[in-house]
Amino acid sequence: MSAARPPEGAKAPVGGSDPHTVGERGGSVSAARPPEGAKVPMGGSDPHPMGARGGSGSATVLEAFSVRAGLGEAPILQGLDLALAGGRWTSIVGPNGAGKSTLLKVLAGLLRAEGRVELLGRPLADWPRAERARTLSWLGQNEAAADDLTVYDVAMLGRLPHQPWMAPASAADHAAVEQALRATQAWDWRGRSLGALSGGERQRVLLARALAVQAQVLLMDEPLANLDPPHQADWLCLVRELVAAGKTVISVLHEISMALHADDLVVMQQGRILHHGACADPRAHRALEQVFQHRIAIHALAGQWVALPLP
Amino acid sequence: MNLRHASLLAWGLGLVSLGLVVLGFCIGSAGFENLLRPLLNPADDPVQTAMARQIVWDIRLPRTLGAWMAGALLGLAGAVAQGLFRNPLADPYLLGSASGASLGVALALAGLGGAGGMLGGNMMNGAVAVSMFSSSLWVRLGLTGAAFCGAVLAVILTLTLARGVQHTLRLLLAGVIVGVVLGATTSLVLLFSPDSLQAMQAFMLGSTGFVGWTAFGLMATVWALCLAAAWVLARVLDGLSLGEATAHSLGLPLAPLRAALVAVLALATGTAVAQTGLIAFVGLAAPHLVRAVVKVPHGRLMGLASLMGAVLLASADLLARGLIAPQELPVGVLTAVLGGGYLLWLMHRRTSGLAAGGVL
Numbered sequence: 162m163s164a165a166r167p168p169e170g171a172k173a174p175v176g177g178s179d180p181h182t183v184g185e186r187g188g189s190v191s192a193a194r195p196p197e198g199a200k201v202p203m204g205g206s207d208p209h210p211m212g213a214r215g216g217s218g219s220a221t222v223l224e225a226f227s228v229r230a231g232l233g234e235a236p237i238l239q240g241l242d243l244a245l246a247g248g249r250w251t252s253i254v255g256p257n258g259a260g261k262s263t264l265l266k267v268l269a270g271l272l273r274a275e276g277r278v279e280l281l282g283r284p285l286a287d288w289p290r291a292e293r294a295r296t297l298s299w300l301g302q303n304e305a306a307a308d309d310l311t312v313y314d315v316a317m318l319g320r321l322p323h324q325p326w327m328a329p330a331s332a333a334d335h336a337a338v339e340q341a342l343r344a345t346q347a348w349d350w351r352g353r354s355l356g357a358l359s360g361g362e363r364q365r366v367l368l369a370r371a372l373a374v375q376a377q378v379l380l381m382d383e384p385l386a387n388l389d390p391p392h393q394a395d396w397l398c399l400v401r402e403l404v405a406a407g408k409t410v411i412s413v414l415h416e417i418s419m420a421l422h423a424d425d426l427v428v429m430q431q432g433r434i435l436h437h438g439a440c441a442d443p444r445a446h447r448a449l450e451q452v453f454q455h456r457i458a459i460h461a462l463a464g465q466w467v468a469l470p471l472p
Numbered sequence: 473m474n475l476r477h478a479s480l481l482a483w484g485l486g487l488v489s490l491g492l493v494v495l496g497f498c499i500g501s502a503g504f505e506n507l508l509r510p511l512l513n514p515a516d517d518p519v520q521t522a523m524a525r526q527i528v529w530d531i532r533l534p535r536t537l538g539a540w541m542a543g544a545l546l547g548l549a550g551a552v553a554q555g556l557f558r559n560p561l562a563d564p565y566l567l568g569s570a571s572g573a574s575l576g577v578a579l580a581l582a583g584l585g586g587a588g589g590m591l592g593g594n595m596m597n598g599a600v601a602v603s604m605f606s607s608s609l610w611v612r613l614g615l616t617g618a619a620f621c622g623a624v625l626a627v628i629l630t631l632t633l634a635r636g637v638q639h640t641l642r643l644l645l646a647g648v649i650v651g652v653v654l655g656a657t658t659s660l661v662l663l664f665s666p667d668s669l670q671a672m673q674a675f676m677l678g679s680t681g682f683v684g685w686t687a688f689g690l691m692a693t694v695w696a697l698c699l700a701a702a703w704v705l706a707r708v709l710d711g712l713s714l715g716e717a718t719a720h721s722l723g724l725p726l727a728p729l730r731a732a733l734v735a736v737l738a739l740a741t742g743t744a745v746a747q748t749g750l751i752a753f754v755g756l757a758a759p760h761l762v763r764a765v766v767k768v769p770h771g772r773l774m775g776l777a778s779l780m781g782a783v784l785l786a787s788a789d790l791l792a793r794g795l796i797a798p799q800e801l802p803v804g805v806l807t808a809v810l811g812g813g814y815l816l817w818l819m820h821r822r823t824s825g826l827a828a829g830g831v832l
Contacts, residue, residue, distance in 0.1 A: 271717045294723030301721075307713035309767045311474060318711055322723045327704060352474070354767040370714070374722075 222247035222378055222409045223268055223280055230260075230267055230274035231432070237263045238274065239432040245425075247377075250400050250410040252420035252440070255429030255452055261413040262302065262382050264429065268411065269299045269380045280378070294322035298376035300368060302383045308356025312366050315355055316342050319373030341372035344399055346392075360387035368396070379403065381412040385419055397422055417449065417457060417468035428452055440466070477766040478776065485779040489540060492786040496536030497528065499794055530684070538683025538747065539789035539803070540782045541691040543754050545744040547781015548698055550755030551762075551774040552737045555709035556730065557640050564741040564755035567643070567734065568650035572626020573619040573745040575654045577675045578661040580618035581668030616687070616746045619675070623742035626650055627734070637730040640716075678749035678804025680789045687747045694743040699778060701736045705729060706771030713770075751804045753811020754781050754788075760818065784810075 223245040231237035237260045245251050245268075253261045266272035270285040270293065278285045280297060288296070298319070307315055319341065320334040330338075342348040345365040355363055364387045371379060385393050397419070400410050404424070414420040421440055428436040428448040436448030446459040449468070457468045507528060510520035549564030557566065565571075631637065633646035662669055683691075708729045711719040720726055744751070758781035762773060785803070788810065792803040 266717065269717075269721055271720055290723040290725060292723075294721060297721070299718060299721035301715055301717045307710070309763055309773070310710065310713065310769055311767065314710070314769050315714070318714060318722065321707065321711060327707075356767075367714075370718075 220247050221245065221282070223411065224278070224282075225264075225268060226277045226279070228264075228267055228274050228276035228278065230263055230272055237432050238267065240276065241432070241434050243268075243427065243434060243437065245409065245411060247409045248404060248407050249424040250404050250412070250422075251425040251427060252423035253411065253413045253427045253429060254415075254417060254420045254449065255435075257415075258431075259429040259452070260432040261429055265380050265382050265411065265413050269297060271299065291322045294376075295374065296376055297378045297380065298371045298374035300371035300379070300381040300384055302386065309354055311352055311354050312342065312347055312358070312369075313338065313351040315366055316347075316351075316369045316373045319370040322374060337373050337375055338369075341369040342366075344372060345369040346395070361389055361392060364388055365392065368399075372399075376408075378409045379411070381410070383415065384412055385414060385416060393419060417453075417459075418466070421459070421466035421468065474766055474768055478768045478772050481762070481765055481776055482779060485776070485783050488783050489779070489786065492783065492790060493536050493540065495790055496539070496786065496793075497532055499532075499790060534685045534688045535680055535683050536786065536789065538688045538691065539680035540786040541688060541695055542680060542683070542744045542748045542751065543758075543785025543788075544695055544778045544782035545691060545698070545740045546751060546755040546785065547758035548695070548702060548774055548778035549737050549740040549744070550757075550781065551759040551770070551777035552702060552709075552733055552740070553755065554759050555712065555770050555773075556733050556737065557644060558712060559644075560760065561756070562644075564737060565651075565745075565750075567647045567738060567741075568626035568630045568654060569623035569738060569741040569745060570750050571651045571654035571658065572622040572624070572629075573742065574622070574672075574676065574750065575626070575658045575661070576618035576620070576622020577615055578658045578668065578672055579622075580615050581671050582661050582665035584614075584668075615675075619749075620742050620746035623745055624738060626654055627738040627742070631734065637727065637734055674802070675749040676804070677802035678751035678807070680748050680785070680792075680803050681800065683747055691743055691747055694739055695778075698736045698740045699775065701732065702774045703771055705733055705736070706769065706774060708733065709770035709774075749804060751785065752808040753814075754784050754807050757811045757814050758784060761814075764818075 221244045223243075225241065225243045227240045227242060228238050229236055229240045241264070243264075253264060255261050263272065267274045268278060270278065270280075270288075280288060280293065285293065310318075316338045317330060317334065320330060320337060323334060323337075324330065339348065342351055345368050347362070347365045347369050350358065350362070355366060358366065364384070368381075368384060371381065385396060388396060400412075403410055412420075412423070420426065423440050425438065426436070426440045426442075426445045426449070427434055428445065430452040435452055436445055438445050446466075449459060450457060456471050458471055459466055459468050461467075507524040510517055510524040511528065514521040546564055550562075553562040553564050553566055554560055556562070630643070630646045630650045633649065634643040637643060658672075662672055708719070708724055708726075711722050711724050712726075716726065741755070759773065759777040761780050761784075762768075762776040766776070768776065785807065788803050788806045792801040792806050795801055795806075
């Protein structure tokens with residue numbers, strides 16, 4: 162358990178600076194930063210530097226220019242621009258079908274789209290494959306079928322971009338895999354095959370695979386799928402650690418309360434970006450409530466922002 | 473732990489292979505003792521010795537090794553197909569190579585006209601009858617060539633219809649369509665040249681009966697090539713097993729690698745089919761049998777599946793020769809029965825909730 166929450170004012174400069182006020186329903190949330198340091202039930206790991214957010218690098222890491230993607234006459238992404246700052250955790254949220262996953266795939270270069278995407282100021286298409294793969298790690302949604310591979314082998318696949326073709330795994334590879342598996346508490350079952358694990362356990366192994374890449378930018382599509390609350394909290398800690406280490410994390414999360422733990426929020430609706438800004442910004446909350454048709458209300462509760470469904 | 477199991481399995485399969493080759497050496501219509509005596513005492517009766525040598529050296533040995541090698545090709549192709557299509561039910565004939573080879577043979581037989589009738593001996597007659605595989609060398613070469621060309625052309629047709637190898641689903645669909653259309657065309661060809669029906673049947677049932685040293689050498693060369701290529705490409709299959717997006721994100725150039733895998737698949741299958749006809753289930757069952765014993769990455773899986781396929785076909789060949797000796801069963805029928813039984817057992821195990829390695 163990471164205990165004491167740091168004093169409000171000591172935290173990094175995100176969004177507004179008023180003390181938090183609980184918003185009323187109907188979208189009139191006024192204010193404020195959630196006390197983000199605390200109250201996250203952590204599944205028994207070491208203390209994490211939760212306060213150190215928004216830290217150093219805020220230069221743009223990933224940038225999309227008038228990106229348009231989609232099937233035929235119904236485009237999923239309708240020409241959107243987006244600049245994502247480095248060293249921060251950005252959550253992409255929006256209703257079903259808003260184009261969140263599509264956007265993430267386009268940002269990862271997995272989906273062909275009109276427009277341009279730049280990674281570290283260089284068009285994604287110009288990156289040599291291996292170098293891009295070392296810089297940008299991807300965790301997809303519902304993708305695993307590698308039932309016959311052991312947990313260790315799966316995590317080791319994350320080291321592919323670091324290994325010359327046919328070369329055996331180096332000491333650095335083994336170290337990275339062990340670190341990643343320990344970070345997701347999957348180390349103990351490293352010898353088991355993926356098919357023998359439960360959905361949540363499998364998700365943690367896949368997360369370890371994405372971590373083992375040790376990339377500067379991590380894109381995760383629904384990384385919390387199948388995770389129970391303690392492991393969701395662990396994931397939050399992990400992301401905080403990554404961000405504190407200067408990495409950039411971009412995630413698609415359908416659970417708004419989890420998404421609200423991020424530094425920045427990208428609120429999407431029908432293939433467009435409605436709002437992009439700090440999570441604590443009341444405008445972000447209003448945008449959220451708007452895209453969910455005012456069926457949710459955002460409150461500060463027990464030191465966090467939570468989205469409560471309205472009947 | 474998995475590694476040790478894998479090498480144990482490899483050693484086990486190797487030993488069984490050795491045993492099968494020795495058995496295959498000994499079993500046959502001419503018996504064993506009848507051959508051993510003249511072979512050991514060549515001075516007694518030179519004519520007998522020459523005949524015994526011919527039976528052992530020119531018929532039994534290449535046939536046994538040929539069955540082993542064809543099985544190895546099919547097992548390897550099966551593992552490649554299942555990894556490439558990420559589908560445990562994928563089978564080496566999936567890209568249309570089987571139907572293409574059949575059509576090639578049917579056309580060749582029809583082209584040979586009346587000769588087909590003479591070629592098509594009685595399969596169950598045991599003796600030198602087995603149609604296309606025997607007879608004159610030229611006819612045999614022609615039919616083998618036709619089968620191989622048919623297989624390769626069918627795969628190319630499938631790839632054209634699927635517009636490349638990017639989309640596995642489209643590839644599967646195209647394979648099915650090509651299979652159906654070529655199958656229908658084959659039936660049509662046979663309808664117009666009923667004489668070749670019997671010879672055709674021998675091909676459809678598969679036979680290892682008349683694999684000679686040339687055929688064995690050819691298969692061995694292709695096998696070595698394909699195995700080396702598969703080993704190099706194994707990591708691609710491992711990456712692909714996490715999904716195409718993840719594989720792509722890991723920096724694998726999927727399009728050329730997939731094309732290489734399809735080439736391995738087509739070459740291995742085409743070669744096996746051309747030499748032994750359509751042998752069912754070996755390619756499908758071999759990877760499953762391996763996975764039921766040990767879970768390994770694709771590099772080892774492909775090697776083990778290849779050994780497993782070899783052992784399967786070599787033992788099926790022995791059974792085919794021995795079950796109703798001195799007559800002979802078509803080996804493809806045996807593999808179909810055994811393979812079908814195995815799949816049924818897998819399904820049963822799956823449904824009764826005991827599935828440890830069940831993959832259906």
